[in-house]
Amino acid sequence: MDSEKEFLSEYNIEDFDRPSVTSDIVILTMRSQKECSYRHDPNNRLSILLIKRGQHPYKDCWALPGGFISRGETIEECALREVKEETNILPSALLPTGVYSEDNRDPRGWIISNAFTSVISSENINPKGGDDASDARWFDLSFEANDSGEYMLLLTNSDIKLVAVLKETKRSFGTTSFEIVENSSLAFDHAKIIASSLSTLRSRADNPQILFDFLPEKFTFAELQRVYETITNETVLTANFRRKMSVYVEPTEETTTGAGHRPAQLFRQRK
Amino acid sequence: MDSEKEFLSEYNIEDFDRPSVTSDIVILTMRSQKECSYRHDPNNRLSILLIKRGQHPYKDCWALPGGFISRGETIEECALREVKEETNILPSALLPTGVYSEDNRDPRGWIISNAFTSVISSENINPKGGDDASDARWFDLSFEANDSGEYMLLLTNSDIKLVAVLKETKRSFGTTSFEIVENSSLAFDHAKIIASSLSTLRSRADNPQILFDFLPEKFTFAELQRVYETITNETVLTANFRRKMSVYVEPTEETTTGAGHRPAQLFRQRK
DNA sequence: CAAATAGTGTCTCTAAGACAATATCAC
């Protein structure tokens, strides 16, 4: 019987057919939409960071940040590196949100993508296009079921408007996946990845940690509630939300000022 | 500017360094431990399906079923195929449970593994070793935190006993991952994959669908409860559990017989 | 009947939902 050492010395992994591996990252933040009138609080929108592809395939289409894994790094390190290179933003945490391995999902060949979701506070959200991408921008995001049970994904950025229609499939273990029915100009199967990411995020909105990820260190209860409502696409009563969340936050000495109405106390996450 | 067609005709994906990709599958079932005394109901144990590796590396060690992806199949299809080939069991559903891409996790080289969890009813759980594996067997499974906050993973099959100690790391978004502290004879980083799978499963035990996956079509309330208690490692009061689950099941005409005590009605999942 | 499990009724407690009421700022 051969020893393991002998086996390995004769084993050449490159003799076998194998795919390329990429990561794609859904980066979300919450941006306030300033209303015109004085003393009227801003509404929030969920925003997603997309890059304009500078090369083929899907040249000039909008796509998720991401790219090929390099030897010696984990897929999570790959994801962080690609986002940093392409948008100059460095997310602090990654939520795995699926593996995409269908044949023909990429015209360049056999490419398997690992998707991640990340959330950043609206403090430092100024992306800049890096080497690989000609442009990086935030898109306002809307994702809702329409009458026929299909989901409509809408991404807008002033003059640009991207639309996709997706069909939801419920799977075992309470998971869901999406199929693309229509897709205007999102690259690859990225509409599917975004839909799946948002679906995952919504199902986890009851985890308070996710809400804090969207906010700066100090925040008001109203801001926290707006984050919750934006993610879940539901409204809750202020009094009840305060009661439920009070366990997870602690007050600071500071308050807001100059808002044209009663100032709000600032809170921080209770560790 | 080059057209996409020209770009692709000159693009050769094999010019780039790339990893091999595998899937590893945690297959669980619930087996009853028949007690000796008459009219005493059996206890349940969570069991996991392992194969004895027939080749290097980790030859003769026990490992999760799994293997390399082939061109043209998705990673999920790869997982199902490998399990079928190696154990002659065909799971009906897969729960994605993580990507393992650390360098040096496999002595053969750069190999990224996608892990899945699957659950089957105890009806047809007779595996047989296939081509790639010299042997396939069910191991009783125990996974509990010890005094020092580390988790102990114990896999036993009559004469064989596999042990691993793992350290839990809480991550953002409510996810957790594990690091191997000690490992007797489980191949690769499979102790880590198993720990992560069980942790995921426990966190989803409130999803009734998972409980039904462990059971045949018709079952008693007691069996359902034992599945729940075995997964969560907690005990609940019968009356309360019945009330909670009654929404998800519907009664059949049948009952059990010959058990030495009051017969139990058989239920099935309400769709 | 005894032993064992199957199944029901109900009290309590907690958390969520609804909503009224009060507080405090900028103008």
Next chain:
DNA sequence: GTGATATTGTCTTAGAGACACTATTTG
């Protein structure tokens, strides 16, 4: 004061936990 949001209090309701009680089988 007015208009806006902040913050508190409390009534109601739904569901989980505890636990006592009844029912039905085999030997």
